[in-house]
Amino acid sequence: MITVAKELLGKYLVRVTAEGNIVARIVEVEAYGGSDDSASHAYKGIRERNRVMFGEPGHAYVYFTYGMHFCLNVKAEHTGIPGAVLIRAVEIIDGLELAGRNRSAKSSIELSNGPGKLTKAMNITKAHNGIDLVKTTQLYICKPEDSERSEISASTRIGIKTAKEKLWRFCISNEPYQKNGH
DNA sequence: GAGAAGATCTCCT
DNA sequence: GGAGATCTTCTCA
Numbered sequence: 001m002i003t004v005a006k007e008l009l010g011k012y013l014v015r016v017t018a019e020g021n022i023v024a025r026i027v028e029v030e031a032y033g034g035s036d037d038s039a040s041h042a043y044k045g046i047r048e049r050n051r052v053m054f055g056e057p058g059h060a061y062v063y064f065t066y067g068m069h070f071c072l073n074v075k076a077e078h079t080g081i082p083g084a085v086l087i088r089a090v091e092i093i094d095g096l097e098l099a100g101r102n103r104s105a106k107s108s109i110e111l112s113n114g115p116g117k118l119t120k121a122m123n124i125t126k127a128h129n130g131i132d133l134v135k136t137t138q139l140y141i142c143k144p145e146d147s148e149r150s151e152i153s154a155s156t157r158i159g160i161k162t163a164k165e166k167l168w169r170f171c172i173s174n175e176p177y178q179k180n181g182h
Numbered sequence: 183g184a185g186a187a188g189a190t191c192t193c194c195t
Numbered sequence: 196g197g198a199g200a201t202c203t204t205c206t207c208a
Contacts, residue, residue, distance in 0.1 A: 030189070039189070049204065067201030069190050086189060116190050159189050 001083040004076035005031040005170050008085055010150050012093065012142050015122040022095030022122050024112060025144070026087055028171040030157045032073070034082030039163040042082030052130050053082045060139065062119070062129040069116030072124055074133060074141070088158075089113045089171070092121070 008026050015022040032040040034053070041050040041063070052061040052075060061073035061084050077083030090112045092099050099121040105111040112118040119125070124139065133141045151173035156164050 032189075041189080044205090047204080063189085064203055065188055066190050067188090067203070071189060073189090088189085114190070120191095157189075161188095 001031050001033065001076045001085070002168065004074075005029045005085045005168070006152055008074060008087070008141070009152055009170055009172050010144065012144050013087070013090055013122070013139075014142060015095070015124070015139050016137060017098070017123060020095055020098045022099050023093045024090035024118070024122065025093055026089075027091050028087075028089035028169070030086040030088055031076070031168040031170070032084050032086060034077075037163055037166065039157065039160040039166075040082070042084075046082075050082075053084050054080060055130070056132075058132060058134045060128050060131050060133050062124060062126055064126055066116075070119040070125055071115040072119050072128075086115060087118065088115050088169070090118050090122075
């Protein structure tokens with residue numbers, strides 16, 4: 001799963017809507033495990049909400065939190081094994097104007113440098129929970145053509161109170177997107 | 183059935 | 196820098 005999280009960095013997340021396409025490069029992710037990770041939704045076992053985390057790899061796990069925010073995860077373990085990668089920040093490559101219409105932000109960076117921000121900018125909702133990010137044409141992940149390996153830095157995860165010792169947050173170095181970055 | 187907490191964001195001071 | 200917003204889900208009685 002850690003490997004998958006690192007591989008997701010630099011990949012393109014493509015959102016296809018009736019109004020146009022939004023292409024974004026993934027620049028920051030966090031890995032969440034299962035029963036061995038007390039910060040994970042899957043820690044206490046399978047629930048109606050988190051059942052995607054136990055499902056097939058490559059599927060989207062979208063959950064609603066704080067009464068107003070959606071967070072986008074990618075299932076990253078084999079079927080039956082809990083484990084997902086939270087997409088924390090993306091860099092909008094294409095469709096900036098469209099994303100800006102969904103969210104008011106001062107800059108392209110502020111448009112998508114947080115889990116709740118990027119889902120709003122890309123119009124990702126609970127309706128996308130459980131979709132296949134490989135086969136679905138509405139929302140999918142693809143490799144960039146120039147897939148040169150970027151410098152990846154690891155750090156502790158943000159916004160959680162337990163399992164802080166795990167360095168499971170990964171971001172591309174030299175990216176200005178890191179909110180609390182070092 | 184009721185209460186509390188939460189992988190966050192934005193506004194106000 | 197700090198606190199409020201807002202609603203889904205889980206836990207406990």
